[in-house]
Amino acid sequence: MAERVASDTPGDRVDGAGLDPAESVARGSGSPPRVEVRGVKKRYGATQALAGVDLTVAAGEVHALLGQNGAGKSTLMKVLSGAVRPDAGEMKLDGAAYAPADPQAARGAGVAMIYQELSLAPHLTVAENVLLGAEPRRGLLLDRRAMHDRAARALDELHHPHIRPDAVAGTLPLAAQQIVEIARAVAVGCRVLVLDEPTSSLAQTDAEALFALMSRLRAQGHAIIYITHFIEEAQRVADRFTVLRDGGTVGGGAMAGATVREIVDLMVGRRVEQLYPHGARTPGEPLLEVTHLQGAPKPARASLTLHRGEVLGIAGLVGAGRTELLRALAGLDPVVSGAIKLGVHAGPASPAARWAQGMALCSENRKEEGLALGLSIADNLTLSKLPAVVRPSRRRPLTERWLRQLDVRCQGPDQPVGELSGGNQQKVAIARLLHHGVDVLLLDEPTRGIDVASKAQIYDLIDGLVTREHPAKAVIMVSSYLPELLGVCDRIAVMSRGRLGPARPAAAWTEAALVREAATGSDGEGAAA
Amino acid sequence: MSADAAQPHPTGAPGLARRLFASPALRKNLGAAAGLLGVFILFSILLAATRGLTFADPDNLETILRQTTIVAVAALGATIVIVSGGIDLSVGAIIALCTVVIAAALRAGAPPALAALAGLAAGLAAGALNGLLVTRLRVVPFIVTLGTMLLVRGVAKGLAHEQKIDAPKSWLNELLARLAPGHGWMLFPPGVWLLFVLAVAVGGLLLYTRLGRHIFAVGSNEQAARLCGIAVSRVKLAVYLLGGFFAGVAGLMQFSRLTEGDPTGASGLELNVIAAVVIGGGSLSGGEGSVTGAIIGALIMQTLQSGCSQMGWPNWVQEIVTGAIIIVAVALDRFRHRRAA
Numbered sequence: 051m052a053e054r055v056a057s058d059t060p061g062d063r064v065d066g067a068g069l070d071p072a073e074s075v076a077r078g079s080g081s082p083p084r085v086e087v088r089g090v091k092k093r094y095g096a097t098q099a100l101a102g103v104d105l106t107v108a109a110g111e112v113h114a115l116l117g118q119n120g121a122g123k124s125t126l127m128k129v130l131s132g133a134v135r136p137d138a139g140e141m142k143l144d145g146a147a148y149a150p151a152d153p154q155a156a157r158g159a160g161v162a163m164i165y166q167e168l169s170l171a172p173h174l175t176v177a178e179n180v181l182l183g184a185e186p187r188r189g190l191l192l193d194r195r196a197m198h199d200r201a202a203r204a205l206d207e208l209h210h211p212h213i214r215p216d217a218v219a220g221t222l223p224l225a226a227q228q229i230v231e232i233a234r235a236v237a238v239g240c241r242v243l244v245l246d247e248p249t250s251s252l253a254q255t256d257a258e259a260l261f262a263l264m265s266r267l268r269a270q271g272h273a274i275i276y277i278t279h280f281i282e283e284a285q286r287v288a289d290r291f292t293v294l295r296d297g298g299t300v301g302g303g304a305m306a307g308a309t310v311r312e313i314v315d316l317m318v319g320r321r322v323e324q325l326y327p328h329g330a331r332t333p334g335e336p337l338l339e340v341t342h343l344q345g346a347p348k349p350a351r352a353s354l355t356l357h358r359g360e361v362l363g364i365a366g367l368v369g370a371g372r373t374e375l376l377r378a379l380a381g382l383d384p385v386v387s388g389a390i391k392l393g394v395h396a397g398p399a400s401p402a403a404r405w406a407q408g409m410a411l412c413s414e415n416r417k418e419e420g421l422a423l424g425l426s427i428a429d430n431l432t433l434s435k436l437p438a439v440v441r442p443s444r445r446r447p448l449t450e451r452w453l454r455q456l457d458v459r460c461q462g463p464d465q466p467v468g469e470l471s472g473g474n475q476q477k478v479a480i481a482r483l484l485h486h487g488v489d490v491l492l493l494d495e496p497t498r499g500i501d502v503a504s505k506a507q508i509y510d511l512i513d514g515l516v517t518r519e520h521p522a523k524a525v526i527m528v529s530s531y532l533p534e535l536l537g538v539c540d541r542i543a544v545m546s547r548g549r550l551g552p553a554r555p556a557a558a559w560t561e562a563a564l565v566r567e568a569a570t571g572s573d574g575e576g577a578a579a
Numbered sequence: 580m581s582a583d584a585a586q587p588h589p590t591g592a593p594g595l596a597r598r599l600f601a602s603p604a605l606r607k608n609l610g611a612a613a614g615l616l617g618v619f620i621l622f623s624i625l626l627a628a629t630r631g632l633t634f635a636d637p638d639n640l641e642t643i644l645r646q647t648t649i650v651a652v653a654a655l656g657a658t659i660v661i662v663s664g665g666i667d668l669s670v671g672a673i674i675a676l677c678t679v680v681i682a683a684a685l686r687a688g689a690p691p692a693l694a695a696l697a698g699l700a701a702g703l704a705a706g707a708l709n710g711l712l713v714t715r716l717r718v719v720p721f722i723v724t725l726g727t728m729l730l731v732r733g734v735a736k737g738l739a740h741e742q743k744i745d746a747p748k749s750w751l752n753e754l755l756a757r758l759a760p761g762h763g764w765m766l767f768p769p770g771v772w773l774l775f776v777l778a779v780a781v782g783g784l785l786l787y788t789r790l791g792r793h794i795f796a797v798g799s800n801e802q803a804a805r806l807c808g809i810a811v812s813r814v815k816l817a818v819y820l821l822g823g824f825f826a827g828v829a830g831l832m833q834f835s836r837l838t839e840g841d842p843t844g845a846s847g848l849e850l851n852v853i854a855a856v857v858i859g860g861g862s863l864s865g866g867e868g869s870v871t872g873a874i875i876g877a878l879i880m881q882t883l884q885s886g887c888s889q890m891g892w893p894n895w896v897q898e899i900v901t902g903a904i905i906i907v908a909v910a911l912d913r914f915r916h917r918r919a920a
Binding site for chain 1: 786787788789791792793795796799800802803804805806807808809810866867
């Protein structure tokens with residue numbers, strides 16, 4: 051198969067005006083593309099995760115898949131790797147129909163996924179991991195020598211002979227584990243490798259080694275789909291790119307010649323501005339002052355000031371350290387150094403002390419951390435502030451008042467909270483902070499995975515907290531949905547690789563500026579580890 | 580589950596009957612109670628048909644209650660532990676240790692009340708050990724209590740010099756004895772009354788106190804509990820202390836029945852205790868379980884045993900039946916859960 055690089059097809063630059071990268075690749079070459087995805091759709095409940103995606107990748111090509119959080123990249127990869135079945139659309143592999151029933155079938159067909167969370171068996175050796183499920187045997191017994199040799203050969207081919215086949219996988223550094231995982235895919239004959247954010251947890255030198263490996267794999271004729279948030283990285287490594295937005299393909303083409311600006315514009319698109327309630331805000335005295343807060347390892351020397359009566363937004367990519375910042379503030383994660391001054395209280399504190407001082411976190415992860423799903427609404431709502439003797443006759447009207455105020459649709463305070471919809475669960479989680487009466491609310495992705503109506507109610511609720519309450523509250527809101535940040539917040543700061551940039555008035559930001567700063571960092575620094 | 584857009588706003592006070600029926604805890608216990616009734620009716624029919632015996636005879640009922648008490652009391656503690664998401668395998672060993680301590684104290688001339696207190700203190704100490712190991716070493720409770728099961732058993736054997744300790748008779752032995760003539764007004768022996776009182780206390784603790792709700796929260800979602808500022812370690816310590824205390828009370832009952840300190844007694848009893856809690860709707864993954872359920876669970880097992888032996892069935896049949904019942908009961912509970920989810 052002819053090796054294809056971007057320069058072979060100079061005419062297929064796409065800028066979102068409806069040109070189809072798939073067609074241009076198909077035109078430019080006699081043989082069918084290695085991977086061809088057309089019109090793939092997938093719906094989860096009320097969310098249309100994929101609304102007709104097209105993607106074409108040739109053999110011997112590194113293809114960057116770009117898009118904001120929630121654009122549909124992960125879902126597309128799950129579809130490709132057989133973890134999720136699409137509702138509609140077709141996929142082809144080297145021109146043959148491809149519809150894997152499960153990840154094993156996908157691997158059998160030659161498509162391997164290298165996930166962000168590595169999927170090695172940490173207790174087994176490198177050789178055992180590389181040949182897991184494809185162990186060479188002699189009669190009934192494992193052929194250990196053949197296993198060792200084949201694993202060694204696979205690692206050698208990847209130019210990583212220093213990884214010993216008999217080392218225990220879990221003891222290797224993360225970067226080496228990633229190589230082992232790639233070796234596993236290559237050893238069983240995979241022709242398509244999908245790498246999901248492979249550099250997000252790597253140091254710079256390890257990332258360089260990975261890029262070199264990707265070039266070698268490309269030279270061997272593999273097709274590599276490379277998912278990333280980091281546009282500069284994509285520009286260095288990829289031959290071509292595709293941008294997803296709101297579950298659809300919005301553009302793509304040859305990487306050579308495409309500017310960061312053009313790509314960001316594609317990622318952001320021209321959105322219809324939604325209406326966000328924004329009452330008259332009059333920020334008062336500072337409630338929370340954070341100086342050089344250092345977590346382990348994130349956040350990296352973060353500083354911020356939060357005033358009474360304002361909403362401070364924090365933008366950034368998933369994994370940038372935004373959640374870690376909130377958790378450190380709430381006393382849930384250890385603070386290595388730096389100062390947190392909350393009203394009259396200074397220094398680190400336990401979660402219980404933070405509640406008592408008037409600052410608490412509403413977790414982004416309702417199911418794992420935010421709520422005890424098996425317990426009742428009343429239990430969840432009052433958990434942080436229970437009297438020594440719990441009297442249902444008193445608690446019930448109290449709970450009902452919050453349920454009415456926040457318009458929670460439920461059967462009553464005794465219903466298990468796990469039976470509610472996401473939006474109603476989220477309202478209960480926020481109601482807990484209100485019931486406790488905290489002054490500073492740390493809201494981590496407060497509208498993730500909930501319906502539009504509930505979102506609007508939560509926006510209104512947040513606005514009310516800083517405008518209609520007396521005295522007004524203060525809110526820090528972390529969100530990956532930029533229009534919401536721009537609409538709800540007074541000031542916004544961007545976090546990138548653990549570092550928190552300066553907070554600027556929301557009016558001074560645009561979506562494009564937020565995306566750019568999130569993907570590059572305000573000072574262009576590398577990993578904060 | 581869908582969020583029922585059709586549902587009206589939370590209604591202020593629905594009818595009591597509807598509220599009772601809507602309470603999942605009650606529905607769960609109804610299932611276990613129906614199971615108990617089923618087992619009871621089954622043996623009543625079998626015994627009446629084959630041997631002409633009345634299973635529902637008051638004397639027989641009292642016997643079953645008396646025999647259930649030891650497991651049921653220990654199950655009160657185990658319910659607390661299991662609701663918190665933990666497990667305590669050292670219950671049998673703690674019971675044995677308590678009987679030894681009480682017998683040794685009595686033989687040394689201590690007044691019965693003091694001897695009983697010494698037994699309870701031994702239970703509390705063992706519970707404190709479990710709690711400290713679980714919270715300080717961060718080893719999973721299964722392993723910690725597997726270790727203390729052997730450890731406590733060893734201490735009991737050492738204290739007793741690997742022999743049974745005979746103790747002089749005292750009023751302690753009447754706790755679980757058949758009521759003497761003339762004491763019929765008591766209906767049940769004092770030990771059974773003690774079980775009732777403790778059951779109400781533990782039920783109240785779990786449902787109506789801050790500690791109780793914190794125990795449920797830790798068992799249901801430890802991370803969420805931490806997020807809410809609950810001192811998870813302190814809650815767990817309290818849980819294992821209570822577990823040890825109720826094992827101690829069960830030890831007192833055991834001593835009352837045997838009139839001796841037996842360092843090898845109550846072996847494997849922890850499994851009956853856990854089975855009782857689980858049959859009564861407790862979930863080993865935490866966050867679920869009730870005192871009523873656990874007592875019903877203990878009664879189901881004792882009724883089975885009693886019925887089987889009155890039928891003249893050999894021991895091995897009893898064991899097969901009991902084992903099958905445990906599996907069926909829990910499978911039914913899971914099935915109900917899946918349907919509800």
